[in-house]
Amino acid sequence: MSGPDGTAKQKRVWDEAAPRYDQQIAFLERNWFTGAREWITARAHGRVLEVAVGTGRNLPFYGDGVTLTGIELSTGMLAIARTRAAGLGLKADLREGDAEHLPFDDASFDTVLCALSLCTIPDPVAAIGEMKRVLVPGGTLLLVDHVASSWAPVRAAQWLIERFTIRAAGEHFTRRQLPLVTAAGFAIEETERLRAGTVERIRARKPPHAR
Template sequence: MRQGSDADERTRRIWEREAPRYDSWMRRFDRYMLRDGRSWVCSQARGRVLEVAVGTGLNLPFYPNGTDVTGVDLSSAMLDRARTRADEVGLKVPLVEAPATRLPFPDASFDTVVCALALCCIPDDRTAVAEMHRVLKPGGTLLLIDHVISHRFAVRLVQRLLDPLMVAFADDHQLRRPLHLVREAGFTVVRRDRYSLGMIERLAAVKDTATVL
């Protein structure tokens, strides 16, 4: 899907540019900030799984046997690297180029939706979460992990200072609160953890089985 908003196109250009060095600096972030976050998220995935903003496929080795994973990302350069990683770990993963705000899948297509360190960089994060809700089956699970605004005053102050710079250069928002969007979209949050000075939040939420499609 090449068409999209100006914001989507700006984000696409950023990740096309950053794709060659993404893994190297993300591994440092994982080591010091995310820690076991990827394994925590992926280990809970079941059935037919959609990973939104799959990036270079860093999560792929963590999915349990028996899951049927599909990945979607805005950047073709990131997806090229994800395809290489899938081949390296022996997985057959359909990878689709599309924005998170217009997922090219029917309603109620997936048992699990995973989004890791991506809502912070999606221009319209509210619509992205609503799309994740749409493509999940009733009773399906949303698994999120991201950096968020900290509950600690000193850390939050630094985040507020960094936010304009990070948004300008990387479209990376430091002050977001995915929890509110998840609840607004109609999910029931069943688990929430925060760590790394309150900057990393991981959520598990369920789509109401009474949802009318």
């Protein structure tokens, strides 16, 4: 479900999940998304926008020299992220907002990244379009997410799991972001698929003369 109804549903889902999210995702990060947060934050530079910052689990991994802005749909998740940033002594502009309608001017950021979230954003095409819009020409897009497996038996299992997860939480397992990034006009600079192709990391660049 996309549009306002889909966005409102996602906000409710993640507000309800916020108190348990860190505990639930920690196991997956150790055993499925191993190193994903380190990979994506190591490639961020300059003025950085993190889309769907969640509870701020990327925050400890950012290097010096970045100016960080984060946006998050869920009020509950955002409150945890702000607490985490304060505990780290990290200056970050963390605000509530929608990935499909980013509240920033064109060409505002050198890097835009999104980790483990395009799988649940109702309209990923719109979200990627917004990420491109707010990037400076030549800016860097960084994505990591679970995607449709490159192995057919696993992909079939993912399709079955989706029959429940899409209805319950809007979470997709057979999406793949790379074709959407290419279709949006980005130049792909680095890709990697892991765990039977179920995890994909992408580094792409907005063309220097793109608007």
